[in-house]
Amino acid sequence: MSIQDIIVKLKEHGYKITPQRQEIINVMAQENRHMTVEDIHGKISARFPSLSVDTVYRNVGVLERLNMLDRTDFGDGTGRYKLVENGSHRHHLICLNCGCSEEVDFCPLDYIDQQQIKDKNFAIARHNFEIFGYCARCSKKEE
Amino acid sequence: MSIQDIIVKLKEHGYKITPQRQEIINVMAQENRHMTVEDIHGKISARFPSLSVDTVYRNVGVLERLNMLDRTDFGDGTGRYKLVENGSHRHHLICLNCGCSEEVDFCPLDYIDQQQIKDKNFAIARHNFEIFGYCARCSKKEE
DNA sequence: TTGTTAATTAAGAATAATTCCTGTTTAGGA
DNA sequence: TCCTAAACAGGAATTATTCTTAATTAACAA
Incomplete structure (x- = not known):
């Protein structure tokens, strides 16, 4: 699933494409691995100092609900998120x-x-x- | 595994049998289901008002390390504990x-x-x- | 029975992931 | 350009768990 496909699906469901949202998707697509919210926030906040952790949580939540993201707990109680094909895992x-x-x-x-x-x-x-x-x-x- | 067996195994490993420890084991054996620390603490604190949650955590930790207890997360990030036969699950x-x-x-x-x-x-x-x-x-x- | 000591405890502070709250900003359509 | 629902930042709140400290006690031996 390309970044474009993700954007299209978000729009189809009435979500707006904000710079923050776009960046979160970019980083996750680029890294293509299970990342913690801290990982994602860290990667972005250099270029985007005002990004709040809450925004990252909100966005992985949206992507998860649309089956474009898999949340896994590697046993330490911290959520780890990775973009995936529709509902796959x-x-x-x-x-x-x-x-x-x-x-x-x-x-x-x-x-x-x-x-x-x-x-x-x-x-x-x-x-x-x-x-x-x-x-x-x-x-x-x-x- | 009976309560007696549990006590014996604890002693074998150098653990002391305190009234708090005994009560925690009693309650878990009686309920025989996955309980949160809050569940266990709640059941006991009526009779034993000074029991601290930390003591419950410490004791389920001991029992888990000796393979007499299974910790399961039912998806809400809260540990749930149940006494089990040696290492089974x-x-x-x-x-x-x-x-x-x-x-x-x-x-x-x-x-x-x-x-x-x-x-x-x-x-x-x-x-x-x-x-x-x-x-x-x-x-x-x-x- | 009493003394010793390492284990255990209570109480509350600390930690850390996540969610909530509030007021402000903004993307996207009219 | 305007309007409005969606999204945002910042920080407070929440919640499960761990840590700290000083006091207590189970188990064992004399």
Whole structure:
């Protein structure tokens, strides 16, 4: 999904394209990784000193609601945000020592018995799944 | 795992059995569900008015480190704790409307390609997996 | 039974992510 | 150019959790 596509979708839903919003999208598209609000704010505030954290929170909220952004908690209670194709998502291996993360090509919802859940009349909206442990580098140091 | 077993294991690891610690274990064993620190503190503070929240946090921390307690975040950023058999855990269907939860008999680690992860030299320590959506009751109301 | 000591505790301050509030500014359509 | 709903900045408020400090106590040994 290009920056242009994101802008179009925002306009379609009646959102205005402010310089702040544009910059937030630019930075996230450029970095293409899970960023904290602090990361995003930091990247922008050099050029845009008055940007408030609240504006970053507000905008990742908008993008998340339109399914253009994935929010993941890497286990420290801090939200991490990344632009994604419509509603798509990935799960991760997350290092408890250095905090690095790596995507895995597996989603538990492809393996769980969905029928069993439907039988309970539970309507799935979303899910989380992250694996925590120690990456190759940090495992090695440990020895 | 009985309360006695828990006490024995605590003693084995050099922990003292204080009345506060005993009460926290009693309440959690009695309720046998995922409780917030506030839940636990509330249940006890009637009989034990001076119990501090810090003591509850400290004790669930001890129990977690000894693999006798599972900490789960039901999506609101608040820890929820439940006594469990040694290191065992369950995943849940969690209602975004009423907050109720139901265990599911499925763990993604039984299905993911573990070899692929070992090949990356990643050492798994723990994982999370929770499904969010709307329970039968709340889905019905919606209509 | 009493003394010793490391573990534990209470109380409140500190921290940190996120949300809320208020008054001001502005994007985009008329 | 004007109008108005949306968006903004700045800072206060909220909330889960951790930290600090001084006092208390469980467990063990003499």
